[in-house]
Amino acid sequence: MINPSLLEIEEENTFSKASRLVREYKEAHPEKDVLSLGIGDVSCPIVPPVIEAMHKAVDELSDMEHFSGYGSYYGIDSLRQTILDHEYSSFGFTRDEIFVSDGTKTDSTSILELFSPEAKVLVGDPMYPIYRNGALALSRRVYEAPLDENFVMEIPEEHYDIIYICSPSNPCGNAYSREDLQRWVNYALKEKAVIVYDNVYACFIQSDVPKSIYEIEGAKECAVELRSFSKVASFTGLRCSYYVLPKAIDTKYWKERTINRFNGASYIAQKGAEAVFLPESQRLIQENIRHYHENISYLRESFVELGYEVHGGIDAPYLWIRCPKDMGSWECFDWFLKEMDIIIVPGIIFGRRGDGYFRVSGLGTIQNSQKIMERLKRHEEGR
Amino acid sequence: MINPSLLEIEEENTFSKASRLVREYKEAHPEKDVLSLGIGDVSCPIVPPVIEAMHKAVDELSDMEHFSGYGSYYGIDSLRQTILDHEYSSFGFTRDEIFVSDGTKTDSTSILELFSPEAKVLVGDPMYPIYRNGALALSRRVYEAPLDENFVMEIPEEHYDIIYICSPSNPCGNAYSREDLQRWVNYALKEKAVIVYDNVYACFIQSDVPKSIYEIEGAKECAVELRSFSKVASFTGLRCSYYVLPKAIDTKYWKERTINRFNGASYIAQKGAEAVFLPESQRLIQENIRHYHENISYLRESFVELGYEVHGGIDAPYLWIRCPKDMGSWECFDWFLKEMDIIIVPGIIFGRRGDGYFRVSGLGTIQNSQKIMERLKRHEEGR
Numbered sequence: 001m002i003n004p005s006l007l008e009i010e011e012e013n014t015f016s017k018a019s020r021l022v023r024e025y026k027e028a029h030p031e032k033d034v035l036s037l038g039i040g041d042v043s044c045p046i047v048p049p050v051i052e053a054m055h056k057a058v059d060e061l062s063d064m065e066h067f068s069g070y071g072s073y074y075g076i077d078s079l080r081q082t083i084l085d086h087e088y089s090s091f092g093f094t095r096d097e098i099f100v101s102d103g104t105k106t107d108s109t110s111i112l113e114l115f116s117p118e119a120k121v122l123v124g125d126p127m128y129p130i131y132r133n134g135a136l137a138l139s140r141r142v143y144e145a146p147l148d149e150n151f152v153m154e155i156p157e158e159h160y161d162i163i164y165i166c167s168p169s170n171p172c173g174n175a176y177s178r179e180d181l182q183r184w185v186n187y188a189l190k191e192k193a194v195i196v197y198d199n200v201y202a203c204f205i206q207s208d209v210p211k212s213i214y215e216i217e218g219a220k221e222c223a224v225e226l227r228s229f230s231k232v233a234s235f236t237g238l239r240c241s242y243y244v245l246p247k248a249i250d251t252k253y254w255k256e257r258t259i260n261r262f263n264g265a266s267y268i269a270q271k272g273a274e275a276v277f278l279p280e281s282q283r284l285i286q287e288n289i290r291h292y293h294e295n296i297s298y299l300r301e302s303f304v305e306l307g308y309e310v311h312g313g314i315d316a317p318y319l320w321i322r323c324p325k326d327m328g329s330w331e332c333f334d335w336f337l338k339e340m341d342i343i344i345v346p347g348i349i350f351g352r353r354g355d356g357y358f359r360v361s362g363l364g365t366i367q368n369s370q371k372i373m374e375r376l377k378r379h380e381e382g383r
Numbered sequence: 384m385i386n387p388s389l390l391e392i393e394e395e396n397t398f399s400k401a402s403r404l405v406r407e408y409k410e411a412h413p414e415k416d417v418l419s420l421g422i423g424d425v426s427c428p429i430v431p432p433v434i435e436a437m438h439k440a441v442d443e444l445s446d447m448e449h450f451s452g453y454g455s456y457y458g459i460d461s462l463r464q465t466i467l468d469h470e471y472s473s474f475g476f477t478r479d480e481i482f483v484s485d486g487t488k489t490d491s492t493s494i495l496e497l498f499s500p501e502a503k504v505l506v507g508d509p510m511y512p513i514y515r516n517g518a519l520a521l522s523r524r525v526y527e528a529p530l531d532e533n534f535v536m537e538i539p540e541e542h543y544d545i546i547y548i549c550s551p552s553n554p555c556g557n558a559y560s561r562e563d564l565q566r567w568v569n570y571a572l573k574e575k576a577v578i579v580y581d582n583v584y585a586c587f588i589q590s591d592v593p594k595s596i597y598e599i600e601g602a603k604e605c606a607v608e609l610r611s612f613s614k615v616a617s618f619t620g621l622r623c624s625y626y627v628l629p630k631a632i633d634t635k636y637w638k639e640r641t642i643n644r645f646n647g648a649s650y651i652a653q654k655g656a657e658a659v660f661l662p663e664s665q666r667l668i669q670e671n672i673r674h675y676h677e678n679i680s681y682l683r684e685s686f687v688e689l690g691y692e693v694h695g696g697i698d699a700p701y702l703w704i705r706c707p708k709d710m711g712s713w714e715c716f717d718w719f720l721k722e723m724d725i726i727i728v729p730g731i732i733f734g735r736r737g738d739g740y741f742r743v744s745g746l747g748t749i750q751n752s753q754k755i756m757e758r759l760k761r762h763e764e765g766r
Contacts, residue, residue, distance in 0.1 A: 001577075007636070014639075015642070040453070054444075058651075061434065067620075102622070106644060116384050116385070116386055117500070134643045253386070265649075267621060
């Protein structure tokens with residue numbers, strides 16, 4: 001009676017398989033100093049004003065005068081208001097359209113519960129694999145669209161109901177331009193489709209691309225935008241995210257669904273999230289982002305110097321690199337691991353068309369990156 | 384394109400409607416001192432050792448040497464081990480069968496993602512309405528079974544795939560006996576069905592009924608047990624729960640599902656949860672539980688004294704009371720609110736067969752209860 005859709009999640013090409021191979025390699029070679037370019041986690045700690053706000057929240061839970069029990073299903077009102085004021089008021093949204101949650105991974109596919117189970121779901125190939133696999137866990141029909149030469153999902157000729165766009169992109173490291181997004185919004189309006197716009201890397205944008213899909217005309221009628229505190233504020237372990245569900249799509253049924261499926265994000269994480277918007281937090285967070293940009297630039301230049309075909313890394317913390325010597329993704333993963341004790345992420349994890357590429361993360365430390373790139377250079381010179 | 388199942392969640396009989404009516408009444412009568420017997424939230428704060436553990440966890444997030452980012456999808460290993468050691472080791476489970484999550488409300492219906500969307504889901508009528516409504520959000524086919532005279536769900540003659548049992552029961556305040564549970568386990572084994580056993584009120588059990596469904600022979604082959612830190616440790620705002628998914632049902636596909644749908648409970652909440660099992664925490668928590676028992680006993684005796692037909696309140700923090708004068712649930716709700724400024728929960732919220740009853744919560748303070756019961760007595764005397 002196991003959900004047959006779960007059987008479609010192919011273990012053959014997953015992060016789990018990559019982790020298992022690394023673990024087996026480390027166990028077989030305990031003396032090796034294995035270094036990773038694969039880490040999607042952050043390397044900057046949480047900034048002091050946020051830490052302080054969370055200590056205060058912990059204290060509040062120790063006496064009934066300040067205790068917070070069950071909160072709003074949709075997030076603490078003051079946090080929703082703060083998000084609205086800082087990120088979305090210029091688009092004419094109201095607080096009622098902002099929902100706080102406990103992580104974009106969950107949100108990205110839980111939103112499917114709002115729509116008919118018959119909805120045809122379109123994801124990119126390659127793209128963050130959670131959309132496909134999460135949609136399968138929810139027994140949705142998932143289809144894959146190829147990317148064009150700029151790693152932008154091609155507009156299909158067929159009808160789809162739900163379109164996933166991840167921009168700035170994991171794994172390709174690019175961001176969709178205004179024109180790219182306008183084409184997709186036009187498609188969605190024509191097809192009465194909904195775009196699920198995963199914008200968790202917005203804080204890394206440096207070039208002149210939209211920082212929100214709502215900069216695009218018509219997007220308020222067809223797009224849900226997902227954001228997170230994970231990367232920008234190092235909340236990866238804390239779990240706090242938010243999304244905009246415009247009234248034009250629905251809020252009534254979604255509220256009823258959410259009352260019945262969720263009890264709010266953790267109070268302490270939400271109070272921390274509120275403090276993320278304090279001016280001093282924002283100043284410190286910008287320093288962290290600068291650190292990540294320096295790191296990814298260094299990695300980018302180093303790989304280019306070594307003759308690799310490198311994409312991304314300007315508006316997102318990822319590089320999307322073609323495997324050398326026409327290797328497939330897993331072969332390349334093996335080569336890096338066994339020849340150099342370096343972990344990369346095989347592109348095929350993100351879809352079949354990702355084969356022949358690998359992903360490098362810029363979220364690590366520059367010290368780690370320098371060590372890795374020196375090792376790679378020595379290896380190339382030694383050939 | 385709204386999920387048609389969501390339209391089946393009837394706003395007519397929901398907590399939301401009750402809250403709205405209360406809000407409207409308070410707005411129309413700002414001078415009234417409205418008191419509640421409906422509160423499902425706790426009235427004891429979090430105990431000091433847990434507070435201390437959470438402060439430590441907050442501090443860890445402030446420097447990279449101790450920072451915890453993305454954690455295990457299934458919970459921190461040490462927490463899973465602690466839960467296993469304290470609650471489940473005697474049943475022969477392993478840590479791999481314990482999953483930590485962010486709330487039983489979500490868990491109770493997310494577990495349906497493991498099973499075929501064609502699965503026939505059976506809930507009790509009356510029963511905690513989240514199972515029905517959450518299953519609808521997941522587009523499952525939901526059926527309702529009546530309860531017998533002891534408020535135990537009757538064994539059906541037909542086949543069902545997933546059976547929800549809430550024991551100790553919300554809203555009926557009773558707990559299933561060994562014999563009741565053995566009958567249900569036998570049914571599940573015969574029908575190859577799965578029991579989702581919501582056991583979040585286990586800490587309130589006083590009489591000789593099973594504290595876990597795994598005390599029942601055969602349950603390890605057919606039952607998932609859900610537990611939470613919400614009521615026992617006042618984690619209602621923190622969000623941390625756990626459940627046992629026995630290997631005999633599945634853990635492989637569930638792990639793959641969970642990797643793709645969840646990123647773990649909040650680190651601080653999990654570190655707090657670990658400290659719940661410290662001896663000093665347990666001692667203080669038992670004092671809180673004693674407080675709740677005193678409160679519910681007082682309420683029980685007071686209602687009995689006034690001639691009400693009262694059920695439950697021994698093994699669960701709820702009383703299930705027949706409405707006086709053959710009133711329907713909403714009529715009775717209105718009567719308490721408008722005549723006495725007292726909030727009760729209409730039984731029909733828990734299912735059509737709950738009409739004619741109301742639920743009283745014992746999770747409030749004894750001071751509040753005394754004030755309410757004195758008001759009720761005065762009103763009865765004045766008639």
